[in-house]
Amino acid sequence: MSFLTYLINGISLGSVYALIALGYTMVYGIAKMLNFAHGDVIMIGAFTTYTICSTMGLPPIVGVLVAVVVCTVLGMAIEKIAYKPLRKASSSLAVLITAIGISYLLQNIALIIFGANSKSFTSIVSMEPIRLADGQINITGETVVTILSCIVIMIGLMLFINKTKAGQAMLAVSEDKGAAQLMGINVNGTIALTFAIGSALAAIAGVLLCSAYPSLTPYTGSMPGIKAFVAAVFGGIGSIPGAFIGGILLGIIEIFGKAYISSQMADAIVFGVLIVVLLVKPTGLLGKNIQEKV
Amino acid sequence: MKKLNKLVSVAVASAMVMAMMTGCGSDGNKSSGGTSDGNNGAATFKIGGIGPTTGGAALYGTNVQNAAQIAIDEINAAGGVNGYMLELNFQDDEHDAEKSVNAYNVLKDWGAQMIVGAVTSSPCIAVSEKTKEDNMFQITPSGSAVECVQYDNCFRICFSDPNQGEASAKYISENNLAEKVAIIYDSSDVYSSGIMESFVSGAASYNLNVVATEAFTADSKTDFSVQLQKAKDAGADMVFLPIYYQESSLILTQANAMGYAPTFFSCDGMDGILGVDNFDTKLAEGVMLLTPFAADAQDDLTVKFVSQYKERHNDTPNQFAADAYDAIYVIKAAIEKSGVTPDMSVSDICDKMKAAMLEINVEGLTTVGTGAGMSWNADGEVNKEPKAVKIVDGAYAGMD
Numbered sequence: 001m002s003f004l005t006y007l008i009n010g011i012s013l014g015s016v017y018a019l020i021a022l023g024y025t026m027v028y029g030i031a032k033m034l035n036f037a038h039g040d041v042i043m044i045g046a047f048t049t050y051t052i053c054s055t056m057g058l059p060p061i062v063g064v065l066v067a068v069v070v071c072t073v074l075g076m077a078i079e080k081i082a083y084k085p086l087r088k089a090s091s092s093l094a095v096l097i098t099a100i101g102i103s104y105l106l107q108n109i110a111l112i113i114f115g116a117n118s119k120s121f122t123s124i125v126s127m128e129p130i131r132l133a134d135g136q137i138n139i140t141g142e143t144v145v146t147i148l149s150c151i152v153i154m155i156g157l158m159l160f161i162n163k164t165k166a167g168q169a170m171l172a173v174s175e176d177k178g179a180a181q182l183m184g185i186n187v188n189g190t191i192a193l194t195f196a197i198g199s200a201l202a203a204i205a206g207v208l209l210c211s212a213y214p215s216l217t218p219y220t221g222s223m224p225g226i227k228a229f230v231a232a233v234f235g236g237i238g239s240i241p242g243a244f245i246g247g248i249l250l251g252i253i254e255i256f257g258k259a260y261i262s263s264q265m266a267d268a269i270v271f272g273v274l275i276v277v278l279l280v281k282p283t284g285l286l287g288k289n290i291q292e293k294v
Numbered sequence: 295m296k297k298l299n300k301l302v303s304v305a306v307a308s309a310m311v312m313a314m315m316t317g318c319g320s321d322g323n324k325s326s327g328g329t330s331d332g333n334n335g336a337a338t339f340k341i342g343g344i345g346p347t348t349g350g351a352a353l354y355g356t357n358v359q360n361a362a363q364i365a366i367d368e369i370n371a372a373g374g375v376n377g378y379m380l381e382l383n384f385q386d387d388e389h390d391a392e393k394s395v396n397a398y399n400v401l402k403d404w405g406a407q408m409i410v411g412a413v414t415s416s417p418c419i420a421v422s423e424k425t426k427e428d429n430m431f432q433i434t435p436s437g438s439a440v441e442c443v444q445y446d447n448c449f450r451i452c453f454s455d456p457n458q459g460e461a462s463a464k465y466i467s468e469n470n471l472a473e474k475v476a477i478i479y480d481s482s483d484v485y486s487s488g489i490m491e492s493f494v495s496g497a498a499s500y501n502l503n504v505v506a507t508e509a510f511t512a513d514s515k516t517d518f519s520v521q522l523q524k525a526k527d528a529g530a531d532m533v534f535l536p537i538y539y540q541e542s543s544l545i546l547t548q549a550n551a552m553g554y555a556p557t558f559f560s561c562d563g564m565d566g567i568l569g570v571d572n573f574d575t576k577l578a579e580g581v582m583l584l585t586p587f588a589a590d591a592q593d594d595l596t597v598k599f600v601s602q603y604k605e606r607h608n609d610t611p612n613q614f615a616a617d618a619y620d621a622i623y624v625i626k627a628a629i630e631k632s633g634v635t636p637d638m639s640v641s642d643i644c645d646k647m648k649a650a651m652l653e654i655n656v657e658g659l660t661t662v663g664t665g666a667g668m669s670w671n672a673d674g675e676v677n678k679e680p681k682a683v684k685i686v687d688g689a690y691a692g693m694d
């Protein structure tokens with residue numbers, strides 16, 4: 001019985017990782033850059049919702065929509081100001097370092113505006129938990145909503161990329177920027193669109209992360225962001241279903257590691273598994289499937 | 295460089311004078327006269343205070359400053375110590391080790407003969423290096439890191455971080471609060487793991503049954519479901535949380551979601567849980583924490599102190615205020631015991647007072663209701679009975 005409880009907890013944690021990993025993998029797949037500020041965009045999204053819902057008292061749906069808009073604008077602004085001028089830089093390292101810089105910048109701005117004190121996030125999900133086996137197994141509303149959102153977003157993204165013109169343009173840019181430009185594709189516009197979508201996903205991820213784990217500080221996004229990055233690499237970075245599977249598996253491994261081996265060793269186990277997977281399959285679980293790559 | 299130092303000290307001194315004037319009217323004149331020249335043999339003991347009165351930890355420093363001033367005014371109004379008056383000069387360190395050393399230098403120029411502070415641990419350690427050099431008597435109200443009192447001229451009012459663990463075990467055992475205890479601690483944090491270790495060894499000597507010891511790290515502190523599930527499966531009726539309130543708020547939320555309702559017992563890191571913005575304080579109902587002071591206790595000393603504090607500062611004092619209030623009375627007791635006088639050198643005062651510290655026994659706000667006072671050993675660690683409070687209706691309430 002406790003096995004099932006742990007499994008559900010693992011899926012619950014993993015679905016949050018998966019949701020964040022979708023944004024990571026999307027941006028990496030197309031722009032070929034690691035956006036380390038993704039975790040902090042998540043935090044900004046959560047703070048926006050917190051301000052709208054808890055401070056101003058507006059309904060959750062308004063909070064989520066405003067957060068999506070704020071994060072989309074923020075993501076595009078970051079791309080335009082910080083990443084685009086460096087796209088032609090000789091080494092991709094420059095963009096990577098800039099992304100880390102942006103990450104610290106966002107954290108410190110949030111620190112100035114909201115302070116270091118942690119805030120308790122009111123869940124936007126009002127669904128009652130599903131109780132099975134006489135209440136011994138509890139599936140919270142947040143878990144259900146997060147998993148459903150994950151699946152919907154994953155399918156939506158895949159349809160968007162494979163069926164729409166803009167999506168096809170993204171695929172083309174990801175294959176070869178130069179050739180795409182010669183074919184008349186607006187490369188800068190496509191990459192900006194990618195960041196917009198990635199950041200909108202970050203807003204949703206932020207809201208659901210804080211609904212499930214309701215403690216909000218300026219550093220809330222950074223560690224889940226890194227874990228989600230690990231999940232994306234685990235599943236095969238650039239692959240959308242890979243991010244989903246990677247996230248869920250990472251959550252389950254983390255919880256099982258804590259439960260059955262040692263809670264002191266949880267992180268060592270997670271990263272140990274990652275190393276083993278990458279040794280056996282350097283592109284990640286679904287990394288080989290280039291057709292799926294966005 | 296010298297010029298710069300002078301400039302800084304002038305600026306700090308004038309800021310201090312302004313703070314004194316706004317803080318406590320009549321004392322402002324006295325202290326502004328004493329800034330320029332050093333110890334002129336006047337019949338006052340000059341006590342320097344160091345703590346953060348601005349910045350993130352400002353709440354701690356202002357509580358210490360205000361409470362120390364209240365204690366000093368009380369003592370002076372009652373005729374002083376052996377006929378000598380006490381005078382406080384409190385300097386801001388912004389919870390920064392470097393600034394605390396600057397503050398110490400300013401106080402030395404002012405002629406400070408002993409130091410109350412620093413309020414927070416890392417500045418306190420930095421200041422203790424300096425007081426050690428000068429052999430100046432130092433007592434910290436609240437610096438809880440072990441190294442704060444590593445030198446023999448330094449003492450403290452609060453328990454050290456690890457000693458809180460043993461004190462918690464003792465308190466739980468003596469009050470029969472639990473049969474089986476589970477611990478959830480942060481293995482990546484020295485404060486938390488230090489308390490955990492001393493709790494475990496304390497539990498052995500006080501016959502407490504620790505059924506589960508579960509860890510988390512700074513890198514994985516969002517999900518506590520496994521740790522709670524293991525505590526529940528082990529049948530723990532109490533969960534000991536030697537951690538800070540940010541993580542505690544998540545643990546309380548998750549325990550509630552899974553329908554697990556043990557007694558939660560914590561240390562001073564839990565202080566602040568009720569201040570988390572938007573936190574549902576119902577979740578913290580019944581949580582106990584080891585803290586030396588409950589502002590709503592009904593004994594005479596606490597009532598008198600709290601009402602005076604409220605009257606002067608329109609705010610409720612916290613445990614830092616209580617520690618500081620006691621620190622001043624401890625200084626008084628040590629001066630009386632040692633018979634030092636203000637015209638002695640700083641080093642002589644220190645030598646006599648540190649010898650006296652080992653002999654005195656002082657009752658104060660932080661020992662009220664325990665039936666015993668505070669005494670000190672040569673390591674500078676305080677020996678006193680632990681006290682705890684319980685959260686009832688969203689506020690601290692005394693346990694008895």
